[in-house]
Amino acid sequence: MPPIISVQNLRKTYGKTVAVADISFEVAEGEIFGLLGPNGAGKTTTIECLQALRQPDSGDIRVLGLDPLTDAQALRHRIGSQLQESALPDRIKVWEALDLFASVSPGAADWHILLEQWGLAEKRKASFSNLSGGQKQRLFIALALVNSPEVVFLDEMTTGLDPGGRRVAWDLIRAIRDKGTTVVLVTHFMDEAENLCDRLAVVDLGKVVASGSPQGLIARYTSEGRVLFTSEKTDLPWLATVPGVKKVAVKGQRVEVEGSGPVLALTAAALVEHGIVPADLRIEQPSLEDVFLKLTGRTVGE
Amino acid sequence: MSTLFKLTWVEIKLFVREPITVVFTLALPIIFLVVMGGVFGNEPGTGDMIIYRGVGAMDYYMPSYYGLIMMAIGTVALPVHLTGYRERGVLRRFRASSFSVWSVLGSQMMVSFVIAIIGSILITIVGIVTYHPHLPVYPWSLAAAFVIGTICFTCFGFFLGAVLPSTRSAQGIGLILFFVMMIVGGAGPPPEVLTGPMRVIGEITPLHWVIFMLQDPWLGFGWHEVASLITVGITIVSAGLAARFFRWE
Numbered sequence: 001m002p003p004i005i006s007v008q009n010l011r012k013t014y015g016k017t018v019a020v021a022d023i024s025f026e027v028a029e030g031e032i033f034g035l036l037g038p039n040g041a042g043k044t045t046t047i048e049c050l051q052a053l054r055q056p057d058s059g060d061i062r063v064l065g066l067d068p069l070t071d072a073q074a075l076r077h078r079i080g081s082q083l084q085e086s087a088l089p090d091r092i093k094v095w096e097a098l099d100l101f102a103s104v105s106p107g108a109a110d111w112h113i114l115l116e117q118w119g120l121a122e123k124r125k126a127s128f129s130n131l132s133g134g135q136k137q138r139l140f141i142a143l144a145l146v147n148s149p150e151v152v153f154l155d156e157m158t159t160g161l162d163p164g165g166r167r168v169a170w171d172l173i174r175a176i177r178d179k180g181t182t183v184v185l186v187t188h189f190m191d192e193a194e195n196l197c198d199r200l201a202v203v204d205l206g207k208v209v210a211s212g213s214p215q216g217l218i219a220r221y222t223s224e225g226r227v228l229f230t231s232e233k234t235d236l237p238w239l240a241t242v243p244g245v246k247k248v249a250v251k252g253q254r255v256e257v258e259g260s261g262p263v264l265a266l267t268a269a270a271l272v273e274h275g276i277v278p279a280d281l282r283i284e285q286p287s288l289e290d291v292f293l294k295l296t297g298r299t300v301g302e
Numbered sequence: 303m304s305t306l307f308k309l310t311w312v313e314i315k316l317f318v319r320e321p322i323t324v325v326f327t328l329a330l331p332i333i334f335l336v337v338m339g340g341v342f343g344n345e346p347g348t349g350d351m352i353i354y355r356g357v358g359a360m361d362y363y364m365p366s367y368y369g370l371i372m373m374a375i376g377t378v379a380l381p382v383h384l385t386g387y388r389e390r391g392v393l394r395r396f397r398a399s400s401f402s403v404w405s406v407l408g409s410q411m412m413v414s415f416v417i418a419i420i421g422s423i424l425i426t427i428v429g430i431v432t433y434h435p436h437l438p439v440y441p442w443s444l445a446a447a448f449v450i451g452t453i454c455f456t457c458f459g460f461f462l463g464a465v466l467p468s469t470r471s472a473q474g475i476g477l478i479l480f481f482v483m484m485i486v487g488g489a490g491p492p493p494e495v496l497t498g499p500m501r502v503i504g505e506i507t508p509l510h511w512v513i514f515m516l517q518d519p520w521l522g523f524g525w526h527e528v529a530s531l532i533t534v535g536i537t538i539v540s541a542g543l544a545a546r547f548f549r550w551e
Binding site for chain 1: 304305308309312315316319320387390391392394395397398399400401402
């Protein structure tokens with residue numbers, strides 16, 4: 001099956017600033033694909049080129065078999081967009097906005113369902129300017145979905161949502177994917193990418209530095225798990241001889257054991273054998289955060 | 303097509319919810335009408351100097367205020383609305399959802415007509431009830447002038463909205479144009495009393511010609527060919543420049 005989106009050697013500069021140096025990736029139909037990276041990495045510029053909102057300097061883009069440069073309007077009819085920087089008229093009401101945007105695609109699903117799903121039913125008669133940040137954000141996601149798009153682009157969609165709202169948004173996006181819509185997600189939240197994306201590309205300084213499934217990336221770029229516990233006895237030289245253990249660090253009563261393979265089980269067994277039974281023994285799995293650190297030498301916040 | 307009408311309906315509601323534009327386009331012309339009618343009545347002047355083109359003040363002002371409403375739309379309402387839409391990312395939002403430029407500007411054109419018609423009906427009712435002006439002599443010609451005038455100032459508004467960089471500049475320049483045009487363009491003091499330079503400035507304002515185009519059929523002078531040709535010219539130039547400089551973001 002050909003990819004639903006393909007990007008080859010995309011490049012975009014603003015004057016002397018290189019926003020996108022060289023980005024290539026493909027998105028398969030029906031997956032949630034993420035572009036993960038710090039602010040200013042070129043993620044937004046990339047998907048704006050895909051949505052025919054910006055003209056790339058060079059590179060080849062196909063979305064749904066269409067070229068955004070030549071088939072912009074046809075493409076925009078078939079995709080949904082939640083943009084990072086956009087607004088609605090201050091005095092437009094929530095229901096008016098949904099009704100208006102739905103009219104662009106006559107065959108679209110009933111927008112009343114979106115109103116319920118995205119928790120806006122109570123606010124249907126509120127003006128845009130009177131909505132909270134989270135409500136505006138949910139309205140924008142609803143507008144991105146109102147034309148029943150084949151591909152939906154979500155740019156930092158959970159910005160401004162509270163933790164509960166984020167979980168709900170993730171569940172709704174998964175449900176949309178399960179119905180066959182392809183989702184392209186831009187985010188700088190590691191947990192969001194890890195929880196939601198089927199595949200992702202890690203973007204840094206305008207380039208894709210790695211791509212794959214979140215688990216695949218973690219397996220490929222990190223090897224160690226960390227076993228953590230606290231113990232009153234901290235003189236534990238025998239721990240280093242446990243198979244798989246690579247490093248033992250003691251900070252006060254806190255002990256960190258780094259290692260690979262079944263390090264948790266083997267460490268636990270050794271501890272019990274030496275009469276130490278910490279109540280807080282746990283393993284910290286490596287995350288995308290560690291992948292990013294490994295790939296770029298920085299954390300996303302830096 | 304359905305987007306065009308939905309957007310027009312939404313825009314009409316947005317227009318009504320925006321107090322400033324309602325004041326300039328609907329309230330202000332009525333206030334002027336009531337005040338000027340109270341001061342000058344509707345008897346043609348009898349002195350040596352011919353003012354108000356030789357007709358009663360109210361006969362002069364009724365069609366002038368139709369033009370004033372159109373001019374307020376083109377200078378105050380539309381430029382601020384369009385620059386605000388661009389500045390805040392509303393146009394960007396519309397564009398991403400495949401709204402065409404035709405539905406965005408087409409809806410504004412329809413709103414202009416709705417507002418111009420409502421404003422003119424209000425002017426007509428208040429004028430007739432209070433100061434008994436003569437009714438239009440050639441109503442169909444007046445209707446044609448009304449259509450041309452409204453299209454002209456709507457395109458003028460598109461032009462300002464396209465070239466002005468920000469909402470603030472649109473507010474400033476729009477208001478200056480509104481007051482200058484109103485005072486020297488024929489909707490303020492009688493044009494005959496203006497001094498030389500003022501009269502010259504008045505004659506280069508679009509409002510001057512739109513008012514002539516509206517007045518002549520109303521007053522029974524016929525059809526003002528020169529005024530209508532100049533108005534059409536302003537429309538074409540404005541529309542061309544608007545199309546040239548229109549930006550989504």
